[in-house]
Amino acid sequence: MVLWGRSLDKVGVLGLNERNARYIMALNSRHLYPRVDDKVLTKRLAEDAGMAVPECFAVATTQSDVRDLPKVLADRESFVIKPANGSGGDGIIVIDGRRGDRYRRINGDLIPESMLMHHASNIVGGQYSLTGGPDAALIEYRVRFDSVFDAISYQGVPDIRIIVYRGYPAMAMVRLPTRQSDGKANLHQGAVGAGIDLSTGTTLFASSGNQRITEHPDTLAPIAGNIVPHWERILDISALGYEVSGLGYLGVDLVIDKTLGPLMLEMNARPGLNIQIANGYGLKPRFSLIDDWLKSHPEPATPEERAAVSVGLMRQFSDA
């Protein structure tokens, strides 16, 4: 066991304790958390900063707002309903069509309007909120995902997670929904995480749970070698996330829309560590590269400049 720990340390794997004590506590001030935990606030801040985000159709903050929702949504065929203070993708329902007064979920299930409204009222009641307090239900534009990942995702919306360290993109992966994950791009619900070569935007192998895989479990297509479109733009947006959130250890989640291009979906103050398995690298060596860079280049840089620096810095990890 001890030996294992040492060999993990040698490749710079970041553990939960170290993430919490050394990075989150040192770089992420508590008072900034609402900026990323409250998705309504995140969206407002992001729009102010000129960041591309999915359009928000409605926000329900009270039960009476919930009762009004059917009216507001009357002419919407597809949308996403999610808790403003949720975590880990819990409580998100994606609707992409209607049959009368029933809504079609992305997996094909038809759910009655009353059940959808019950879900919204649960969200408002705080069931998915991190603190258990009152929450808001957010209804927003459902992203039509670019077909580039169709072969390696099963329904749902694949999203791209970038770890941004002190404003510099440090590691990236794309989370691919599977049958098991119910169309959600969430790793602990069974989605597959595929590492992305940060300097080229090409997918590497993937991880499912704690195992490394080379093919998507449902489509059986090889995961490696896909080129993520708009990669530079994606890195720019993620770097801008530092200005929007103020967090030094940040996870930025993006999606690529067919027509709108990359959109920032949400940000996370406590991004998970599985991205290391998907990339086959530990995070710590990359963080120290960025630390060294900042030591020799203390002058402020724009998000675009930082993203470009990261592409250069992380090139040495491209060989894999």
Added chain:
Amino acid sequence: MTTRYVQVLAFFFAVIGFGVFAYKASVLGLPLTADTDRAAWTIEATLKFDARPGPIKSELKVPALTPGFATLSENSVSGGYGYNIDYADGGRLAQWAIRRAEGEQRLYYRVVVYSDPSIEEADTTPPFPDVPTLSEPEDTAARELMSQVREQSADATSLVSELIRRVDKPGEDENIALLFDDAGSSVRRVERLIELLAFARVPARAVRGLLLADEQRNASIRTYLEVHDGVNWIYYDARSGARGLPKNFYVWWRGLDSLAEVQGGSSLELNFAVRRNLLDSLEIAEQRADRLGSHIIEFSLFSLPIQTQAVYSVLLMIPIGAFVMVILRNFVGIQTFGTFMPVLIALAFRETDLLAGVFLFTLLTGLGLAIRFLLERLQLLLVPRLTAVLIIVVFLMLIITIVAQRLGLETGLSVALFPMVIIAMTIERMSVIWEERGAGDAMKAGFGSLVVAGFAYLVMGIDVLEHLFFTFPELLLVVLAFVLLTGRYTGYRLVELPRFKVLAGKS
């Protein structure tokens, strides 16, 4: 930098905690384990006499200086008599008085003592005795004997040894034979030795006391010789010449006067009874702290009422349970529901025992979950739904208790001690996780909570720990120090090793 501060702070807490602990354990003698009861003896002196008409005054000489023993308590049982204790030459006097009494009278004096080697002779240096004058022919014999003894000795101690050696063989010396002719009893012999030592101007006195054994209904008073060598008092056995008092010898009185007297009464009898009993060493420590003038013990938990003590003996174990949880969560990486829920469940286990507790908890949560899924169909708002779950949990507890009672299972009754709000929250949390992330995750967290609760229960149930933290609450500072240190632990959790195993192969 922060880590350095934390280490300094932790060190500081640990030093204070251990320091107070060490002081209380070694100086005050607070026991480290619950069962280190020390031997204590109850000595009871009974004065029996027949009352004569008129007022009665009775006296008993009672212990004052008792080397090797400390007094825990003393009291007297003497119906109707006025009782007080006075200091007198050679010790203390217990005095009883009554205006009139009839028939056989019994007065009791009881003292509880325990062995305490730190009690030493705190006696003054006596003046040199005057050379006595005895009637002839003893006077000449004594002078002759003592001048011979003095010739063959160097100092007070060797003089006493030589004297006792000679006295032991009366056939060899006619002076001895004459002087100790009537000294059959050790009292007479000691009296004669004191007289003889006065010829050499060596201060000496008689020591009378009891040999404490397990149980003696009629303990006899033994007499020893005590000689001052100019610096210390030294004890001698007047017969064998051996120095020092026998083990467990309790000095009752110094001097040869009779131990008890009565005025206004006749046929006085004095009887001593000794009983050995194990005494809670905490009481002894309290006494000792009192004597040392230490106030620490007055602020201890033992000064609280018994019920409050019982509450604190449980409360003080909660940090220990929480510490176990810290280890299992941050070093091992077990997932649980809520932060302190496992510790609260562990507290409930104390009432039910581990197996019964785990069974009841599983039963309650399982039934609650089933009903919670039924409730889900009703599409209730969050807070009313939580309340509904709570009410159902109470009902389930009621049913389990009644069924258990019917079946004659006593542990079933203790289900009422489970923190029901905690259980209701657990059920709610578990059902949400169940729906959102599947049964696997819900089971994992539920099982993790049970494992942590079980460990916490086992550690909290260690008697030695319970005793230690109750007697030495300052040890919590040591726990605090450890918790602070673990708060800056940045190494891997045990479960992360298999998790990141695929990465370890690379170099």
